[in-house]
Amino acid sequence: MAKAGSWPERGAVAAPAGGTSAVWGECKGSGSKPYLAAVHLDGDGGTAYKCSCPSRKIPCKHVLGLLALWAQEEVDLREERPEWVATWLSGRVARRNRASTRRPVDPARAAATLREREEAVAAGMEELRLWLNDQIDAGLAEVPKYGYDHWDRMAKRLVDAKAGGASALVAGLPAVARGDRWPERLLERLSLLHLLACGHRAGEALDPRVRGAVRARVGIASKAEEVLEQGERVRDTWRVLGWRDTAAPEAGMLARRLWLRGRDTGRTALSLTFARSGQAPATAFRSGTEVTAEFAFYPDGHRAVPVHDGDTAPAGPPGGGTVAEALDSFAAAAAEDPWLDTWPVVLDRAAPAREDRWYLADPDGTALPLTAGDPWRLLAVTGGHPATVAAEWSPAEGLTPITVWDRNGKAVSL
Amino acid sequence: MTGTRAPEPLDPLAPTGSWDRLVSAALVGTARREVPDTPDLPATPGGNDASDLLDRAALATVRRAAGYVPATGTTPLTPDPGTSDESAEAGPGATRLLDRIIADRPELLPEWLERVAARGRCAARASLPLLLDEGARHSQTRPAIVAAAGTRGRWLAAFNPRWSYATGVPLPGDRFSERDWGCGTPGERRRALLALRTADPDRARELLTAVWPGLAKAELRRELLETLATGLGPADEEFLEQALDDRSAVVRGSALSLLTRLPGGAHAERLRGHVRAHASLRDDGSLRVDPPEGRDAALRRDLALAMPAPDAESANGYSERLWALVTHTPLDVWPELLGTDPAGVVAAATRTADAEPRSRLLAALANAAVVQRDAAWARAVLGALGPGPSRTTASARSGPLDTGRLLDLLPVAERCDLTLRALPAVRSSDRRGELFGATRGPWTDALSAEALRLLREPRRANAPVAGYEALCAAAALYMRPAHVTALPDTAPFDGNAAVHAYDRLRDTLRFRLDMHREL
Structure with missing residues (x-):
């Protein structure tokens, strides 16, 4: 297939900026008609393939043969191209343009849009604050009898006000309003929502990081481009602590929370990536490595994106601490983000203990409970011997180990 | 707490x-x-x-x-006191393959485990929970899984009731521990006894004899009794005879299976006596076995059978006694009694005129060959069943005749040879696929060559596909994976289902080729 003789007609299409944009060829098959194969190399959605053969494999062997030939420099740039190549390529370009058509940016108009949005959010959050007061005025005793629409009305109002994060928090309330100790758990949630509404109302008066946390929880998303442009930059050697995949608020999506820690600054960074459920979210970071790079931080001071690829190198276990130190670091982070419910901690010499449930314990027996489920992989890797463990800590749910470093210092994701 | x-x-x-x-x-x-x-x-x-x-x-x-x-x-x-060597763990490549096997290709797990064991390695520690879960679902792979899980796996299994099957199993390097035997869990006691049984069978039996009367639970008595299978010898017979009088049927059954493995003992001789008393050759050369008496208490005891129901003799009771007698009596009694070889005995059994007693007798002889692991008898019974191996012969009244287990008693080369000789006479492609599957592997080159020829044979797009699929499934498991090079990238024919089976076969062979490179 990758022989010049099989491809009497072939050519490469030059890219405007130099290099090759596409390769095409007509392959002599056993039948009377040749197979028409083409590859679009610099398309927006990645490389695209086309072939008129009936094979269901993409790319098919004809395309692969053509590419092999091209790699051997047997396909030259050609000005003219057959009509089927021109049609296919122009169709792809047109689709790309349609997809990326944006209204021309008018700064005044953009500012107005932004202001309208801020006002909408503010109105929604104020309504939430008053609604919360109403709930407490009326008393919570009857709450378990309420139908879903009682909560849905408020949640929907917040969606309309473009406060998706706050809306999701309200939508989660009916699940809290039943079961064991529901009055206490419900009052906790309501009071934290109240704190969020008050925080939003305080606006610029807040410390910038707290304000960043408020806006992120309310659901006012910062665009990655803005963060790269204006966000705080920190250069460090970032050790990968581990990651955990959870269902994202959007239906059918999976979120990967990957935690890093700066070697020199001690700064905690969170990389968030998303994928459709069933697929693994892609991250640039691998466990058991560290990457020297500059990160740009979101306004909340934790979430970050790398400014450039950086240099990745293998790394041993990160420095860990005691349970008390882990709880202190959570408390310090909660001071800036009181809604915090997930925080990475690293325990060294942590050993599993089993009492009424599973724990991870310091050498002196001080211990944090593990989330529901059994830590089988952790046990299998450590054999119950003390080890360095990175975990997500949530005061409400417990400790979820995400990475363990075995006796040889090798990272194992849990 | x-x-x-x-x-x-x-x-x-x-x-x-x-x-x-x-x-x-x-x-x-x-x-x-x-x-x-x-x-x-x-x-x-x-x-x-x-x-x-x-x-x-x-x-x-x-x-x-x-x-x-x-x-x-x-x-x-x-913590796990084991000092197992981490360098003996399967590498990252082999571990990735294991993950994919557990997720998508469970049929290849036995081969992975076999290859890991052959290299003297064990599974990576992080894979142990998944592996032990597999064993909880499929009991037939348990011994190989426990071996691959090593001492760390056994330590881990103690924490999860689903994995308890792995706690009582001995591993190389185990030592007898007084503490485990004296006050361990049932699993630990069993393990301690097994370790001692390997080193000093007589001492182990003496320990068991000493505690035997105090063992209240029948299940524990059975588990400990079965440790005698390791290092079984004539010296154990007296103790086993005693266990044949146990009040629990499961213990009596275990004692009987162990006694069956001592063909030189008094028990075996008594069973031969029962056969001699009930079997004879008729004038037409057919084998006749008279119904053993249900009221014969000595025979019932020797075969660990319950007292028959008081409403006299049912056909079932007769079948049960015949089945037990033929299964447990050393097979050497038959040639001696009839003056012929195993094939001759089987021929005499098939000469019986009535279909029902005939198939019942044949099935019992087949079962005896399996229980007593006798290849010569397996060969004789298979020979009487017609050309080529099959795993599905069944007779309505006596239950299925498990020819698969008979075949497994033969060396693999002989199985391949049987199939190869039977193939030319087979017209139906379904039957051909079944033959290949029943042979199991690893196939000889000669049989692989024949399979490859059939796999590449031109076929009509609308030809029935079940036989071809069966052939592909068998070749995927039993052919040496290097043969994948003899299969062109694209199936040399059309027809969706067959092309799909062909692609899947190539895919599996290439996966196994990776596995053979890694392990």
């Missing part, structure tokens, strides 16, 4: 006075009740009642989350 203090571990907010008062006020509603005093909380800005209450509740909530009190005085697990 050794001194752990964890007041309400799931609830970070242990109730305090102020908090409880805030909760009750919130339940009643601030319209009807004043906001309570909360002396232990910092002052809040005030405002209307509801807002004030929420302010204070938020303070309390955040304070409790940030001021989480950990549990103290927990006792760590007793």
Whole structure:
């Protein structure tokens, strides 16, 4: 297939900026008609393939043969191209343009849009604050009898006000309003929502990081481009602590929370990536490595994106601490983000203990409970011997180990 | 619970006075009740009642989350004392393959385990939970899984009841431990006894004899009795004879299976006597076996059978006794009695005129060959069944004749040869696929060559596909994976289902080729 003789007609299409944009060829098959194969190399959605053969494999062997030939420099740039190549390529370009058509940016108009949005959010959050007061005025005793629409009305109002994060928090309330100790758990949630509404109302008066946390929880998303442009930059050697995949608020999506820690600054960074459920979210970071790079931080001071690829190198276990130190670091982070419910901690010499449930314990027996489920992989890797463990800590749910470093210092994701 | 203090571990907010008062006020509603005093909380800005209450509740909530009190005085697990060598673990490549096998290709797990064992390795530790779960689902792979899981796996299995099957199994290097035998769990006792049985069978039996009368649970008696299978010898017969009088049927059954493996003993000789008393050759050369008497207490005891139902003799009772007698009596009694070889005995059995007793007798002889692991008898019974191996012969009344297990008694080269010789006479492609599957592997080159020829044969797009699929499935498991090079990239024919089976076969062979490179 990758022989010049099989491809009497072939050519490469030059890219405007130099290099090759596409390769095409007509392959002599056993039948009377040749197979028409083409590859679009610099398309927006990645490389695209086309072939008129009936094979269901993409790319098919004809395309692969053509590419092999091209790699051997047997396909030259050609000005003219057959009509089927021109049609296919122009169709792809047109689709790309349609997809990326944006209204021309008018700064005044953009500012107005932004202001309208801020006002909408503010109105929604104020309504939430008053609604919360109403709930407490009326008393919570009857709450378990309420139908879903009682909560849905408020949640929907917040969606309309473009406060998706706050809306999701309200939508989660009916699940809290039943079961064991529901009055206490419900009052906790309501009071934290109240704190969020008050925080939003305080606006610029807040410390910038707290304000960043408020806006992120309310659901006012910062665009990655803005963060790269204006966000705080920190250069460090970032050790990968581990990651955990959870269902994202959007239906059918999976979120990967990957935690890093700066070697020199001690700064905690969170990389968030998303994928459709069933697929693994892609991250640039691998466990058991560290990457020297500059990160740009979101306004909340934790979430970050790398400014450039950086240099990745293998790394041993990160420095860990005691349970008390882990709880202190959570408390310090909660001071800036009181809604915090997930925080990475690293325990060294942590050993599993089993009492009424599973724990991870310091050498002196001080211990944090593990989330529901059994830590089988952790046990299998450590054999119950003390080890360095990175975990997500949530005061409400417990400790979820995400990475363990075995006796040889090798990272194992849990 | 050794001194752990964890007041309400799931609830970070242990109730305090102020908090409880805030909760009750919130339940009643601030319209009807004043906001309570909360002396232990910092002052809040005030405002209307509801807002004030929420302010204070938020303070309390955040304070409790940030001021989480950990549990103290927990006792760590007793760690795995094993000093297994980590360098003996399967490498990352082999581990990735294992993950994919467990996810998508469970049929290849036995081969992976076999290859790991052949290299003297064990599974990577992080894979152990998945592997032990596989064993919990499929009991036939358990021995190989336990071996691959090693001492770390056995240590881990003690924490999960689903994995208990792995706790009582001995591993190379086990030593007898007085402590385990004296006061261990049933699994540990069994393991200790097995370890001793390997080193000093007589001493192990003496220990068991000493505690035997005090073992109240039949299941424990059975488990410990079965350790005698290791290092079984004539010296064990007296103890086994005793166990044949046990009050529990499962223990009597185990004792009988062990006695069956001692063909030189008194018990075996008594069984031969029962056969001699009941079997003879008829004038037409057919084998006749008279119904053994249900009331014959000595025979019932020797075969670990229950007392027959009082409503006299049922056909079932007769079948059961015949089945037990033929299964457990050393097969050498038949040629001696009839003056012929195993094939001759089987021929005489098939000459019986009535279909039902004939198939019953044949099935019992086949079962005896399997139980007594006798290849010569397996060959004789298979020979009588017609050309080529099959795993599905069944007769309605006597239950299935498990020819698969007979075949497995033959060396693999002989199985391949049987198939190869039977193939030319087979017209149906379904039957051909079945033949290949029943042969199992690893196939000889000659049989692989024949399979490859059939796999590449031109076929009509609408030809029936089941036989071809069966052939592909068998070749995927039993052919040496290097043969994949003899299969062109694209199937040399059309037809969706067959092309799909062909692609899947190539895919599996290439996967196995990777596995053979890795392991």
